Amino acid sequence: MSELARFGVSIPDDLLEKFDVLIRGKGYNNRSEAIRDLIRDRLVEEIWTEADQDVVGTATVVYNHEQSDLAQKLTEIQHQKHDLIISAVHVHLDYHNCLEVLIMRGHPDEVKRAGELLISTRGVKHGKITMTTTGKDLE
Amino acid sequence: MSELARFGVSIPDDLLEKFDVLIRGKGYNNRSEAIRDLIRDRLVEEIWTEADQDVVGTATVVYNHEQSDLAQKLTEIQHQKHDLIISAVHVHLDYHNCLEVLIMRGHPDEVKRAGELLISTRGVKHGKITMTTTGKDLE
């Protein structure tokens, strides 16, 4: 773990007051933590546009399990991409609907591509790719 | 399940050609499926801005489990919000870093609020809220 640095931010006090209200509303106890989160969020965006670093991402899909072949197709794609997919969690939303979250790790393009394949499968009602980090590059 | 309807789209053929290239690249075999996905994506965005309908969402957090108290704090928040959180999956990314995906269901504001509480916890390196659907409202 790296050393802790410290730097000062000068800011109009009106703006600081509004920031304090905003972050309290989101559950932050502490300005430094809120600032670090803003910083890390931008860095994760950057990392996802570069090809030379592993990222972690999730693909979230909602589908009707009664749709013929759909569950098998999603499983097949996952096995094709098994080297990218770390783990999957499945929730039975109701009698018809399922949610599945696939956790993936790899090059940004490959992770996006695997997520797109799952989301574009016929019968998937909604899908989203979420971009996060291995944590390594973000002390 | 509802009946299938059919409608026609008139479109300049150049534009259609570009669309076909785009969706093939994303893994779609079929224009209707791609169009339905564009439609459902916009509808899910709308549902999340309304307060009168349940949604499903995930909170994805990456953190260092060695950070004192962090894992306990995250567990505490999850228990406070247990009525919203359906399930959680945990991945050990490396010796230090963990990823947790919490799957939530409830009113959009409550789901967002629970996600923000988790993400704003001191020591969480990166967090994201993903907005999806119960599937009920999207045949």
Place this chain on the structure above:
Amino acid sequence: MSELARFGVSIPDDLLEKFDVLIRGKGYNNRSEAIRDLIRDRLVEEIWTEADQDVVGTATVVYNHEQSDLAQKLTEIQHQKHDLIISAVHVHLDYHNCLEVLIMRGHPDEVKRAGELLISTRGVKHGKITMTTTGKDLE
């Protein structure tokens, strides 16, 4: 203009180093300015979700001026919404294509609604609403 405040941010030095690289790449000379921009960006997002404060926004539309009636229709909508639209700039992109940027001020919902009306007009090829601020609320 309000007084200048100053607060300290503690941050792992690896993270700070990455942030410095990022902001230098974007043209910042100074961490405080980059932090203030991150803060103001989040505040502007918040202001746009509230109904009780004026905002400034732009609608950017690209269209083919040869499309029958289109220019007139866009002008009509602008006159209907004249109390919201401060100013418009027009660029002749090529022989066929025009770009128009409308600058609007008003309640967030009204500004969005006016932008959507312009963008949804038949023949508009591409449109975007950009959310910014009156500047009053952001010292």
Place this chain on the structure above:
Amino acid sequence: MSELARFGVSIPDDLLEKFDVLIRGKGYNNRSEAIRDLIRDRLVEEIWTEADQDVVGTATVVYNHEQSDLAQKLTEIQHQKHDLIISAVHVHLDYHNCLEVLIMRGHPDEVKRAGELLISTRGVKHGKITMTTTGKDLE
């Protein structure tokens, strides 16, 4: 101008009904136009990730003109980037605040870079880059 093509979309009627409500609310009279807009919006996103095609974009900045040197600095940057900047419009928001919209054309990376330079200038309160199209590639 290219020929008009036509294709059919099959869709559950519940979903179609929800789509009709959504697009009527946004001012569309016609499903084809709404579908074309969804398609063009995705295509513009794609074009901005490629380096081999010109795009059009705007940079919107809000600033206090009393801030020493700021207006000059922004003008200087614009002159450095004069080959990218087609036109600029300026609005006096109030006694202190100005809004400027710069319309740019060029390679996606250059347009982004010029926008970032303007937005990162010390004293700019808020800035946004809006991505649109030359219209050429989107019949």
